[in-house]
Amino acid sequence: MTSRGGVAVPAGRQPAQGADGEPVARVSGLVVEIPGRRIADGLDLEVAAGEAVAVMGPSGSGKTTLLNTLAGLNRPAAGVVEICGRSLHDATQDAAARLRLTRIGMVFQFGELMPELSVLENVALPAMFAGQENAAARAGELLDLVGLPGYGDRAPEELSGGEAQRAAIARALVCRPQLVLADEPTGALDETNAQRVTRVLLDACREGGAALVVATHDTAVARAMNRTMLLRSGRLHATTAGAGEPGAAS
Amino acid sequence: MLRLAVRLAHGSHPQQRLRLVLLAVVAVITTVTALFTAGVLHALSGESHRFQDRVVTLAQDDERVTVRVDERTDTWDQRQYPVVWLDPANQDDPAAMPPGMEAWPEPGGWVVSPGLAALAQDHPDLAARFPGADVLTDEGVLHPGELLAYRHMPDNGVMGVAAVDATGFGGPGRGRAIGDDTELDLPAMTLALAGFVALPLVLLAAAGTAVSAPLRAQRLALLHAIGVPAKQRRRLVVQEAATVFLPGIALGTLVWTLCAPWIHTIPVVERPVADDALTLPVWATAAVAVCLAVLFAALSTVTEHRRRDTRHRATPRPRAGRPRLPALRTAPALAAVALLVAAMFRDGDSAAMTTLAGVVLLAVGTPLALPVIARAAGNRMAGRASAPEHVLAGRRLQYDPRSAVRPLYGIAALLVITPVVAAWIAAARDLDPPAPPDAAVEAVWLRGALDHMDTEILLRDLPDAVVAPLAPGRHDPSQPPALHIGLTCADAGRLLKITACDDQAAPTPEATQRLSTVLNTSMDIKLISPDLGRLTAEDQVAVLAPRDARLETTIRAAALAHPAALNVLSAADLELQESELVSWIFGGIAVLGSLAFLVLATGMIDRTAAGRRESRLLGALGLTLRRIRGISTQEFLLGYATVVGTGMAAGIIASTAWSNLDPAISYPVGPLVLTLAVATALAGFGILGVRIMTKDTGPNP
Structure with a gap:
């Protein structure tokens, strides 16, 4: 194991190629507009299978909007968005939702666990809706994986911030997605918990063979990824081809 | 604090905007409904006062009698109403005059309520019963729709046995009410309105104040976390809600104040009310508005006190389990x-x-x-x-x-x-x-001063009608109870269009059955010789005539014009x-x-x-x-x-x-x-x- 910015990174971690070499996520010429400005202006991005990419940028630069577009929650004004070979930019809402349920996992800044469900039910929820058998068993395994054994029967409000975020990571992986989108997953955590959550996120994605795109302003988190992109003026600028320093021009 | 409350109330968060609209609308509706309900009680209270003002004050043994009063009834369109005969000892004595009457009409003349006068304008048959009638003022009636008639006793008039001596109207002491006061039981009406209106209004107000509660709870949790005392937080809650519900209450009050004078009928109930009866005095309107403000303020704090925030990170983590419900x-x-x-x-x-x-x-x-x-x-x-x-x-x-x-x-x-x-x-x-009526014959009943009844006057316009005294037979345990009718076999046969009696002058079974139907009795029928000369004021007679849509109207008009006080009852009166x-x-x-x-x-x-x-x-x-x-x-x-x-x-x-x-x-x-x-x-x-x-x-x- 090596360490970058205090976060342990599995040695030899390389972005794995997909079975046919196709990227898991491909964005080309993306244009996303919100009232008053253009968030993405001809943005390009490719994420290979198993790759971990950090998207950095100042507050308000459009990181969350980019992730929402990758998830099919925003419809771009122009450009191509393909996830797992499927076109998302012109998909219907229902088609985008089905893709999110089965191929994409999402992690939000504050976890967003449903208070009326137990932790186990929260984790199993996407699998239940996807009609997968043994959703509860799968959820239990993931809770063990993320370091929350025996937490299944607890209510979400009983968890700490870090614990809730780890449960959210487990939820994102329950349907064995090919792509995990994490929006500021450590934004509300202290340094220790941030490190732990980042490690759990990377390990869990690696375990499941999922690619990972993380929107973050935390350089320590970015250093743990294979690649860091800087979102500036509506475009992504690569800073490094591997776990590297942010700020370096492509 | 107030500025903060205003900022919070008018924030741009979508849920706050929703709260602004919903709470304001709820406040307006609650206020209008509450004022309307209070207005109804106010109107009924006024009617109750007027009802008491016309209660006939019975004269005790040693008291001076100012007027003799006999209350009878008449019916129009299945509405029974009082017809009150008045015989003043001295027309110049104002105590002898009931409220609403400004002057005595000529003997035999009428003074009717505005509602009766309005009906008579549209129905000549009704107008014919009260020729040349004066109209009572508003003080003399409970509400504009009330039907009531006073008659100055005719010169040769005779009252019934129920007539009483009175010292006046609305005074202290024992009295006899004129008309029906079913609706004027104010405690009962208040209780009913509280159940049907007040409680649901509280629910509505609670629903309004609870809108967007999680958002506000989150703010309060933050304030709690940064150390704002509970008292100040409560004050903020009330002020925030007040910036919304107070304008709503003010608007609702204004709407009601402007509309109340124009409402002459209580909606849904379709009950006429006197002019401005629903308009509350200023102090009452203010009291209702203040009560509503207090209610909304109290409900705001209740909903805040109950809800606990589980989302804000600054609050301590709660114990395991969901909110308890005792x-x-x-x-x-x-x-x-x-x-x-x-x-x-x-x-x-x-x-x-x-x-x-x-x-x-x-x-x-x-x-x-x-x-x-x-x-x-x-x-x-x-x-x-x-x-x-x-x-x-x-x-x-x-x-x-x-x-x-x-x-x-x-x-x-x-x-x-x-x-x-x-x-x-x-x-x-x-x-x-009701039993199906007889196809050929119908009857109305008369009570009152029958000993002074003039059948010629009564039946002037009904040449084929017959007046038949009624009396229950003497009770013989071995015989079923029977009703004796003063009616000849010839008249019975003429009216029923059958042979009414057998050789022994007893009514045939068919005649008996049909007369029972006509007279609405289950007793056996016996025909006796009619003797109108022995009638007393305690008796009852039936007027039998060939079925005619105008029988009841004609008899009622004749009875009301008759110098002796008579009451007419028809089949409609006998139905509950x-x-x-x-x-x-x-x-x-x-x-x-x-x-x-x-x-x-x-x-x-x-x-x-x-x-x-x-x-x-x-x-x-x-x-x-x-x-x-x-x-x-x-x-x-x-x-x-x-x-x-x-x-x-x-x-x-x-x-x-x-x-x-x-x-x-x-x-x-x-x-x-x-x-x-x-x-x-x-x-x-x-x-x-x-x-x-x-x-x-x-x-x-």
Whole structure:
């Protein structure tokens, strides 16, 4: 194991190629507009299978909007968005939702666990809706994986911030997605918990063979990824081809 | 603090904007309804005063008699009203004049109420009964629609045996009221209005103040975390709510103040009121507005005190488990059932009062118990369901049953009250179908000063009519009871168009049966020789005539013009008149239903808006809009079914107890079925509302 910015990174971690070499996520010429400005202006991005990419940028630069577009929650004004070979930019809402349920996992800044469900039910929820058998068993395994054994029967409000975020990571992986989108997953955590959550996120994605795109302003988190992109003026600028320093021009 | 409250109240957050609109609308509606209700009580209070002012003050032995009074009745369009004969000792004595009469008409002349005068203008037959009548002023009538007539006794007039000596009207001492005061039992009306209007208004106000409660709870949690004392937080809560509800109350007050003078009929009840009767004095209007402001302020703090924030990171983590619902909430409902059971072992007034108390307690206790029942229902559904939609819907209901069923409290109360009211109304009405009338003959009855009756005057326009004295036969235990009719066989045969008697001059069976129908009696009929000369004021006669649509009108006009005071009763008078309270009950139910609907709408809009965050989360996790709507719909239906099921069960219990009071009270199966049908239809409306409101599956929560 090596360490970058205090976060342990599995040695030899390389972005794995997909079975046919196709990227898991491909964005080309993306244009996303919100009232008053253009968030993405001809943005390009490719994420290979198993790759971990950090998207950095100042507050308000459009990181969350980019992730929402990758998830099919925003419809771009122009450009191509393909996830797992499927076109998302012109998909219907229902088609985008089905893709999110089965191929994409999402992690939000504050976890967003449903208070009326137990932790186990929260984790199993996407699998239940996807009609997968043994959703509860799968959820239990993931809770063990993320370091929350025996937490299944607890209510979400009983968890700490870090614990809730780890449960959210487990939820994102329950349907064995090919792509995990994490929006500021450590934004509300202290340094220790941030490190732990980042490690759990990377390990869990690696375990499941999922690619990972993380929107973050935390350089320590970015250093743990294979690649860091800087979102500036509506475009992504690569800073490094591997776990590297942010700020370096492509 | 006030500036902060204003900023918070008018914030740009969508939920805050929703609160601004809903709370303001609720405040306006609550204010107008409250002022209207107070206005109705004010109008009835005024009527009660006028009713008391015209009570005939009976003269004691040593007191000077100013006027002799004989109250009779007349009927128009199935409305029976008083016709009061007055014989003043001295026309110049103002004490002899009833309120509203400005001058004595000529002997035999009439003074009628404005309502009667207006009716007479449109109906010549009615006008013919009161030729040249003067009109009472507003002081002499309860309300413009009241029917009342005074007659200055004719010079050769004779009053009936019920005539009394009086010292005047409205004075102290024993008295005899003129007319019916059923509606003027102010304590009872106040209690009824409190149940039908005031309680639902409190529910509506509570629903309004609870809008967007989670958002405000989050703010309060932050304030608590940074050290703001509880007293200041409460003040902020009240001020924030006040910036919204105070303008709403002011607007509602203005609307009512402007509209009240123009309202001449109480809506729904269709009851005329005197001019400006619904306009409250300034102090009363202000008092209502202040009470409402206090109510809204109190409800704002109650909802804040109850809710605890579990989202804000600054607050300490709560103990394990969901918000508790004390089982004590079911106590009133259980106590009500115990009362209803106890009533079954009592009789008479005790049974009635115990049953009434049980029904009222059940109507109040059922909504209180609903969250406990809803939580259990949610738990059961989530535990047994396999489909994730059902699990999630069940868990939502289990987690926060109070906010799920609170919008439905009014509906639950309606489901309890409606069958009982329906049973009461059915008993209040004479539901036995009248016997089919005889095809050839009809009768009206006369009572009063019959010893001075002039049949020539009476039957001037009815040449084929016959006056037949009626008297019960002497009681012979070996014989069935019989009614003796002073009618010859010839007249009976002429009227019935058959051979009425046999060789022994006894009425044939056919004649007996037909005369029984005509005279509305179940007694045996015996014909005797008519002797009108021996009639007394205690007797009763029947006027028999060939069936003619004008018989009753003609006889009534003749009787009213007759110098001797006579009362006319027709078949319509013998049918039980529906109590005026029935229309008030219907009005109350209508208001209760409308307010329950508003509470439902407010609560649903708020709950759906509050659930948008979760809808967005489900959308972000990959659920389609259709599935999200399905979950919201199932959650609504589960809560609604719990409420309707519980309310119907309580309604069945209450109406069973009510029916047990009196065999005449039939079990209201029809109203129960109808209530269930209406509740089911409302569910459809609710589902539509949920589906319309659940529309956003946009970006992240």
